[in-house]
Amino acid sequence: MRAVGYFRQKKTNEWSSINDSFELQFEEYCAVNFHQNLGIYVDNLGSKNEYKKLLEFLSSSGSEYLVAIPDSRHLGSDLEELTRSLIAINATGSSSICMDDLIPDPIQNGFQRLGIKGVSKTRSDRVRESMRAKAAQGKPLGRPPFGYEINEDGDLVIVPGQASVVELIYRLYTKDQIGFRLIAQQLNERGITTRKNKPWNVVTVRDILRNVAYTGTYSRFGLRKSKVHEAVISTEIFKLAQDITKTRRPIGRVSSADPFLLSGLVYCADCGNKMMGVTRRQKWQRKDSRRSSGVYRYYQCQSRQNQGRCSYVTWRASMLESTVIGRLIENIKNAIDKKDLLNVNESSRIDRIRELNRDRVKSAERRMLFALKRVAKAEIPLDLMSEYIKNIDSARKLSSKSRDVEPEAILSKVKRIESLKYEEKRVIFEENIMRITVHKEMVDISF
Numbered sequence: 138m139r140a141v142g143y144f145r146q147k148k149t150n151e152w153s154s155i156n157d158s159f160e161l162q163f164e165e166y167c168a169v170n171f172h173q174n175l176g177i178y179v180d181n182l183g184s185k186n187e188y189k190k191l192l193e194f195l196s197s198s199g200s201e202y203l204v205a206i207p208d209s210r211h212l213g214s215d216l217e218e219l220t221r222s223l224i225a226i227n228a229t230g231s232s233s234i235c236m237d238d239l240i241p242d243p244i245q246n247g248f249q250r251l252g253i254k255g256v257s258k259t260r261s262d263r264v265r266e267s268m269r270a271k272a273a274q275g276k277p278l279g280r281p282p283f284g285y286e287i288n289e290d291g292d293l294v295i296v297p298g299q300a301s302v303v304e305l306i307y308r309l310y311t312k313d314q315i316g317f318r319l320i321a322q323q324l325n326e327r328g329i330t331t332r333k334n335k336p337w338n339v340v341t342v343r344d345i346l347r348n349v350a351y352t353g354t355y356s357r358f359g360l361r362k363s364k365v366h367e368a369v370i371s372t373e374i375f376k377l378a379q380d381i382t383k384t385r386r387p388i389g390r391v392s393s394a395d396p397f398l399l400s401g402l403v404y405c406a407d408c409g410n411k412m413m414g415v416t417r418r419q420k421w422q423r424k425d426s427r428r429s430s431g432v433y434r435y436y437q438c439q440s441r442q443n444q445g446r447c448s449y450v451t452w453r454a455s456m457l458e459s460t461v462i463g464r465l466i467e468n469i470k471n472a473i474d475k476k477d478l479l480n481v482n483e484s485s486r487i488d489r490i491r492e493l494n495r496d497r498v499k500s501a502e503r504r505m506l507f508a509l510k511r512v513a514k515a516e517i518p519l520d521l522m523s524e525y526i527k528n529i530d531s532a533r534k535l536s537s538k539s540r541d542v543e544p545e546a547i548l549s550k551v552k553r554i555e556s557l558k559y560e561e562k563r564v565i566f567e568e569n570i571m572r573i574t575v576h577k578e579m580v581d582i583s584f
């Protein structure tokens with residue numbers, strides 16, 4: 138394959154020996170792997186001029202190339218910058234690889250070389266080495282899986298009552314062919330609880346069906362040992378469960394179509410759980426034989442969806458959103474009338490806006506990091522990361538904008554809310570509403 142090298146010089150002792158030998162290193166790499174050497178691009182210190190030239194070359198050539206780097210640090214000083222660089226190279230139709238025999242994948246290399254922002258790399262490495270030493274002995278780390286406990290010798294042993302629940306979950310999934318939600322519902326209806334005496338939900342069921350530990354296999358830090366502890370289910374049953382999951386799993390994507398405006402703000406009055414946006418698509422045949430279809434959007438209690446409990450509170454999305462907008466307008470008009478309270482409300486609102494801005498950006502960064510881990514595991518393609526990067530940029534842009542704090546200005550925006558973009562609508566709801574509690578026939582709003 139045709140290969141080009143890219144190298145970013147640094148003022149560090151660690152990289153100084155590489156600076157003088159990079160061209161030789163790249164030549165050797167191409168020779169060993171039978172790549173055609175098309176030359177290298179080298180940036181000095183903080184410059185990115187050669188990197189830009191590299192992208193121009195890749196874009197204009199119309200061909201596919203392999204961009205080789207010594208390690209991930211040459212494309213970014215942190216995981217976000219690395220991701221942006223890899224996306225840019227990927228967009229030209231080319232791909233990237235690290236000339237690191239142990240970790241050639243750039244994303245996996247990035248987690249190892251760059252670490253996670255806000256986490257001490259030195260301390261993290263020390264903890265990881267300590268955990269690796271324990272893992273080499275096949276000793277469990279952290280909380281044992283449901284169905285097991287750790288004995289005095291530090292080994293996993295079966296908890297009979299919990300193990301029978303695990304067997305039931307696998308039987309329902311592989312033999313009865315029912316999904317995560319229905320399994321959770323059946324467990325809850327039978328009065329079976331989790332280790333913490335809480336109801337089952339989609340996540341707790343899914344985690345059990347993914348955990349290879351139930352086959353007696355120990356897996357940690359790339360180390361995999363079979364028959365380390367007693368198995369709850371057979372390897373064949375576990376493999377069947379994974380095959381079923383793969384056939385049901387949608388292709389990885391970032392969901393951005395028709396989001397729900399009140400997500401995260403709406404709570405069920407019956408059980409206190411958050412309500413989630415649900416889209417139902419229905420098709421039917423008319424009397425004249427023509428086929429029709431409809432899309433219906435609701436806010437529905439998560440307990441009904443995940444735990445099989447609350448089944449009462451469900452509101453049509455358009456009705457709930459219009460109700461909330463009407464109440465918000467009424468509340469702002471009342472605030473305008475009570476001018477003696479505006480100073481207090483304005484001060485607390487500014488503090489709340491600042492906190493929301495920080496949370497909005499942190500949330501986008503967390504989602505990107507989670508998705509990047511999935512890329513490293515080859516669960517989703519690198520192409521999808523561009524959507525997560527866009528979300529981060531959007532969150533930062535929204536957070537940097539100045540906000541209206543005067544009630545009159547806010548009221549003007551709410552009155553024309555239908556003409557605003559989704560992100561602007563969300564900002565209005567998040568900054569002016571604390572909580573929406575939904576009853577079967579009424580709504581309570583905390584401003």
